Amino acid sequence: MYHALVERICRRNFQRVNDHDYEPLLAACRPDVHHRFGGEHALGxxxxxxxHLRQWFHRLGRVCPTLRLTVTDVWVKGLPHDTSALLRWDATQDMPDGSAYANHGVHVVRLRWLKVVSIDANEDSQAVERAMAVFAAHGVAEATAAPITS
Structure with missing residues (x-):
């Protein structure tokens, strides 16, 4: 029962990213949440x-406004005081030059008492970097900004 609840929460949070509805997702995080996103680019x-995670999500929404994440699999392990969830997902988005964008990745999410402690995003960071270059070439200046870090 608990694992099914965590899976529903995780799937709903990915849908919130698709909907640019970040505040409920952020409310589910501990104040000292640790978020990692690979690559040397504006989202890395x-x-x-x-x-800082709030700033990052808003940047994601501005730079990649049509990003669609589709969760394909979720695995949950642990008890309420120490839970790990692995989410496998596919991503697509409309590119301003008409090229195709597709990515595939895995998020490792750690929770304590249903509060997100850490999010480790593992995706094809070169695909993200190429997308940032396309967005920048089409006038999205923030696509070349320094990463938001803390």
Whole structure:
């Protein structure tokens, strides 16, 4: 029962990213949440608090407004005081030059008492970097910004 609840929460949070509805997702995080997203680009780096994660999500929404994440599998392990969830997902988005964007990845999410402690995003960071270059070439200046880190 508990594992099914965690799976529903995780799937709902991915849908919130698709909907640009970040505040409920952020409310489910501990103030000292640790977020890692690979790559040397505007979305890369590590954040160690909810405020920098908020800034990161809003940047994601501005730079990649049509990003669609589809969770394909979820595995949950642990008890309420120490839970790990692995989510496998596929991503697509409309690119301003008409090219195709597709990515595939896994998030490792750690929770304590249903509060997110850490999010480790593992995806094809080169695909993200290429997408940032396309967005930048089409006038999205923030696509070349320094990573938001803390």
């Amino acid at each position: 780096g590590q954040r160690r608090d909810v405020e």
